Amino acid sequence: MIVTQTTTPFTDQKPGTSGLRKKVRVFQQPNYAENFIQSVFDVVEGKEGATLVIGGDGRFLNREVIGKAIRMAAAAGFGRVVVGQGGLLSTPAASNLIRQRGAIGGLVLSASHNPGGPDEDFGIKYNIANGGPAPEGVTEAIFARTGTIDRWQASDAAVPDLDTLGESRVEDMVVEVVDSVADYAALMEQLFDFDAIRGAGLTMSFDAMSAVTGPYATEILEKRLGFASGTVRNGTPLEDFGGYHPDPNLVHAHELYDRMMGDDAPDFGAASDGDGDRNLIIGRGRFVTPSDSLAMLAANAHLAPGYASGLKGIARSMPTSAAADRVADALGIPAYETPTGWKFFGNLLDAGMATICGEESAGTGSDHVREKDGLWAVLLWLNILAATGKSVDAIAREHWARFGRNYYARHDYEGVESERADTLMAELRAGLYALPGRTVAGLTVQAADDFAYSDPTDGSVSRNQGVRILFAGGSRVVFRLSGTGTSGATLRVYLERYEPVDGNLDRDTGEALADIVAAADELAGIVRHTGRERPDVIT
Known part of the structure; x- marks a missing residue:
């Protein structure tokens, strides 16, 4: 039987670049996961009788949310759900399965590289029929629906055994548990x-x-x-x-x-x-x-x-x-x-x-x-x-x-207070026009901009994608805030020096980038804004 549950919206369900990521305890709130999943299903067109893939990375809460998603998919009218054995599907394997099965899309339950456990992170991402992450138009529609949702629906049937390969049914929907690795x-x-x-x-x-x-x-x-x-x-x-x-x-x-x-x-x-x-x-x-x-x-x-x-x-x-x-x-x-x-x-x-x-x-x-x-x-x-x-x-x-060699590193300042991180980026953007021709830490700024992308396939434009500061000779520094965390902001600083084929191709990377690191701090005021003397992670 299909059961309807009344609910009220949550204000923090805007998907980022990789779906909705929050702490486990946020997802454990009554109706939280259900609201988001129902919003996805409400936005998806052509779902009646269609195939949906569901799987995740096995982190804490994975099985529980998969069970909810299966019962909600049955209520939403899907004809078949394909789920990885044990609820497991790597993200690329899920993409492959969506494409191979001609599925309308898939729910990928993961917070990627973030920690897992009862006090750590969880996430839900919707992938479309090509196997890739939903485009901005779809994620914006999902977010809009989360702001107006007043009910979610699910079958009250038991969830099939996810550890046993084969088919079963929830209402009129087929649930197929497949080998996660074989395809x-x-x-x-x-x-x-x-x-x-x-x-x-x-x-x-x-x-x-x-x-x-x-x-x-x-x-x-x-x-x-x-x-x-x-x-x-x-x-x-x-x-x-x-x-x-x-x-x-x-x-x-x-x-x-x-x-x-x-x-x-x-x-x-x-x-x-x-x-x-x-x-x-x-x-x-x-x-x-x-x-x-x-x-x-x-x-x-x-x-x-x-x-x-x-x-x-x-x-x-x-x-x-x-x-x-x-x-x-x-x-x-x-x-x-x-x-x-x-x-x-x-x-x-x-x-x-x-x-x-x-x-x-x-x-x-x-x-x-x-x-x-x-x-x-x-x-x-x-x-x-x-x-x-x-x-x-x-x-x-x-x-x-x-x-030639592009000496390269990324410096991550994790868990920065969002207001501090936003202020740093705002000041950077405000001063970009005055940077060309300026010498910083011995480097001459050749150009500076806030990266915007015009998609050659559909003409769409994505603005404010990161601040680029290019130095004479092919070196540069890039600043952007990451959307993959669950709390605070991560400031990512990307440092690059190009060394031509007749240059020194076997230097220590830290040594090769030292003047660019100094220029980055002087340009953005990293220590002043964040209070951090050094990054949390260098890769």
């Missing part, structure tokens, strides 16, 4: 030369960070590619990620970094995040920044069967270094600079204008799905290593010798 693993076998990787004799270490990628990595790396048992560490998904922060950077994956810098390091090291869409790449003795990884993958993608015919274009988020642009220029293909957020890449991918995309925040992917994909990046790196017989360090050095 995704089959797609990877189509894109990459598994025989070559198996035969290369490589050794590796993969840290799944007690998150959703564990089962995928175990199946693909250990079972299908033959890497030794134990190659995948922290491979069992836990509701609190073992008490750790599942963000694959040098702070939270320091054990992997230390292992890869040791005398007995394997050939290749990698990690993924809470929902499986980010990656960390480290070779023996060589960390590869996400920006460089994007450029190096694009330059060598033709070595993998799925990309042997070449790339249509390369897209990067604005804060990502310009290293990929130099590759695109050498390949004679377009390079696109978009705002942060994978939905902007989705338009380019759907239009056939780009093949490989990436963000500096450890997200890379291609047109195989419409989300960034951590394990995909790992497998492309393995394919390149197998095809060339070279080490990660050798590939990096040869790349810089050909294209």
Whole structure:
């Protein structure tokens, strides 16, 4: 039977770049999750009899909210819900499943790289029929509906067993529990030369960070590619990620970094995040920044069967270094600079204008799905290593010798008081017009702007996407506030210095960026506004 529950709106349900993210205790409020899910269903058109995919990263509250979503989907008129076994689906696997099943869309329950547990974070994101995050028009409609909602509906039937594969029914709707890994693993076998990787004799270490990628990595790396048992560490998904922060950077994956810098390091090291869409790449003795990884993958993608015919274009988020642009220029293909957020890449991918995309925040992917994909990046790196017989360090050095090196780092100031962060950005924007020609910390400002993006596929314009300050010689600093947190604001400062092929290509990154760090503080007054003498995280 369908039951109707009266409710009142919450004022804080505006989705960010990756859906609605809040603390678990916020989602545990009566009607909170239901209000948002009902708002999504009220906005979705053509749902009668349609297929909906549901899955999440296994964090605390995942199963409970999936149960609510299934019963509400039955009330909303969906014909079929496809859910990952145990409620698990990595974000790229969910995107793939939406596309393979011709689903109208999907609910992805995750807070990505944020911590999990009863006192930590949870999130809900709606992905559309192309498998990618809902565009701004849809998220704005969802938010508008959350402000007027007065009821939600759900079946009062029991939720099917999510651990048992097969079909059952809730009202007239079919609930299909599927193997979370099988379809995704089959797609990877189509894109990459598994025989070559198996035969290369490589050794590796993969840290799944007690998150959703564990089962995928175990199946693909250990079972299908033959890497030794134990190659995948922290491979069992836990509701609190073992008490750790599942963000694959040098702070939270320091054990992997230390292992890869040791005398007995394997050939290749990698990690993924809470929902499986980010990656960390480290070779023996060589960390590869996400920006460089994007450029190096694009330059060598033709070595993998799925990309042997070449790339249509390369897209990067604005804060990502310009290293990929130099590759695109050498390949004679377009390079696109978009705002942060994978939905902007989705338009380019759907239009056939780009093949490989990436963000500096450890997200890379291609047109195989419409989300960034951590394990995909790992497998492309393995394919390149197998095809060339070279080490990660050798590939990096040869790349810089050909294209020059973009020394790059991101400084994160986390949990900054929102008012302080907003004031910092407002002052920066107000003073942009006066910056060109000014010398700061020995660097001359060549140009400064507040990045705006005109989407070449539909003509839409996205403004206020981050402050860019470009220095003479190709270096720059970018300032923006992140939308991926659940409390306060995270100020992200992106620092980049371009070193041409005849320059010093083997400097310490911190040393190479020291004057840009000083210029960033002088320009934005970071210490003055935030009270922070140093960033919380450097990647």
